Amino acid sequence: MRVLAIDYGEARAGLAISDPTGTLATPIPAAEPPDPSDVARIASEREAEMLVIGLPRSLSGEEGHQAAVTRQFAAELGAVCDLPIEFYDERFTTRMASQTRRATGSKADEDSIAAAHLLEGFLEALRVRDGGPQ
Numbered sequence: 001m002r003v004l005a006i007d008y009g010e011a012r013a014g015l016a017i018s019d020p021t022g023t024l025a026t027p028i029p030a031a032e033p034p035d036p037s038d039v040a041r042i043a044s045e046r047e048a049e050m051l052v053i054g055l056p057r058s059l060s061g062e063e064g065h066q067a068a069v070t071r072q073f074a075a076e077l078g079a080v081c082d083l084p085i086e087f088y089d090e091r092f093t094t095r096m097a098s099q100t101r102r103a104t105g106s107k108a109d110e111d112s113i114a115a116a117h118l119l120e121g122f123l124e125a126l127r128v129r130d131g132g133p134q
Contacts, residue, residue: 004048005119007090007111008034008070012110015039017046018118023124025119027112035133036073038083053088054118075103088122092116 001022007014013034020022028046031038033070045052056066074085 001049001120003050003123004032004039004043004046005053005088005115005122006031006039006053007019007115007118008053008071008073009111010018011035013039013073014109014110014113014115015042016116017048018123020121022123024065025116025123027109027116030109030111034073036077036080039077040085043081043083045073048083051077051081051085052088052119052122053077053085054115055087056090088118090118 001018002020003018003022005016005018006024007016012030012032012033014027014030018024018025026040031042047124053070055063055070057063071087074087078085
């Protein structure tokens with residue numbers, strides 16, 4: 001299943017797409033600004049079958065203001081897109097993206113690298129949940 005991951009920010013949203021087998025996560029250009037209609041169009045163009053949106057939480061696991069803003073974006077996206085939407089904890093993805101970018105010299109923007117890390121975690125959780133290979 002092809003999944004589009006969204007690392008939502010009010011200025012832009014990092015994006016990453018999985019391959020059809022749900023194995024690889026690839027950063028793609030960010031949506032800037034993050035308009036729900038644009039993200040829905042990108043999901044359609046990339047033949048996504050599901051959307052996963054990073055949910056920002058504090059280290060203790062609590063949701064704050066940014067999580068509420070993210071949930072609002074998801075609601076707006078759901079109104080213009082008929083794909084299933086799931087949330088996934090995005091703690092540490094920005095830090096991981098920064099380290100990945102430095103280590104690899106990647107030209108992808110950091111928000112989309114963060115979305116790729118988010119997507120990798122989500123896909124792994126799906127494999128574990130569904131009892132597939134790990």
